[in-house]
Amino acid sequence: MIPDSELILNGDGSIYHLNLKPDDLADTVIFVGDPDRVSIVSQHFDTLDVKKGKREFITHTGTLRGKRISVISTGIGTDNIDIVINEIDALANIDFTTKALKPELKFLDIIRIGTSGSIQGNIAIGTILASEYAIGFDALMQYYIKPYTDIERRMQEEISLQFPKLSFSPYVGKASERLMKKIAMELPHGITMTAPGFYGPQGRSVRSHNVYPDLIKTANHFSIDGRQITNLEMETAGIYALANMFGHHAISINAILASRVNEQFCENPQEIIDRAIRWVLDRI
The missing domain is CATH 3.40.50.1580 (Nucleoside phosphorylase domain)
Known part of the structure; x- marks a missing residue:
């Protein structure tokens, strides 16, 4: 079990910085630095199901030609990348109820x-x-x-x-x-x-x-x-x-x-x- 101090969740069960729950994240993730660029990407989607944000981290998840895609603004620098990649990995591979690693790992596609x-x-x-x-x-x-x-x-x-x-x-x-x-x-x-x-x-x-x-x-x-x-x-x-x-x-x-x-x-x-x-x- 991962301690609460290592994997911090918000009161609604979302992950601390990204403000996302596991179902909010697609298996294909586009990274952009600028929060304003998220909507520039997602305007091309056929559907838009998730719009969430916290600080500089804005996420839109929707579908394009039947494929589910998330676009996330990372902000600038590898310090922010450290936060975003660790948290999307947790969203994909940690059971937030038990805070244990899932038995089958998921490997995401990340496109900057x-x-x-x-x-x-x-x-x-x-x-x-x-x-x-x-x-x-x-x-x-x-x-x-x-x-x-x-x-x-x-x-x-x-x-x-x-x-x-x-x-x-x-x-x-x-x-x-x-x-x-x-x-x-x-x-x-x-x-x-x-x-x-x-x-x-x-x-x-x-x-x-x-x-x-x-x-x-x-x-x-x-x-x-x-x-x-x-x-x-x-x-x-x-x-x-x-x-x-x-x-x-x-x-x-x-x-x-x-x-x-x-x-x-x-x-x-x-x-x-x-x-x-x-x-x-x-x-x-």
């Missing part, structure tokens, strides 16, 4: 539709890019035991060599091969770098001095087995690593809104985001 900036000059603004791997430049996975594949281990080692001044240990996660084939076969693939902040941690300097002033340049030159770091954002590595740890299937689809090497930002962000949403929903 997010915004990102490219760090390679040949990735144009407006590109829809799928993250094959993600490298976390944050501390989330220092608190979890996760199995790593040989290539993930080599990526960690290569990152440590190419970023020798790092005071922490980056971690690596991989996209679901099944979801890559289903959703992203026709998209460019890459390695996504996940940062724990938007300014200094992503190499930006507005009115500050950065410990890693060459972050973008160094990431731009990273290479392993012909793969490069292609883009930079704030959630994907946490999603992949935790999904890998729990056995869920995850993929991150990135709407490229900025070019960090060309120092440009798009003029039509919503149009690019809408295109990424339609891409996923047409293939889900």
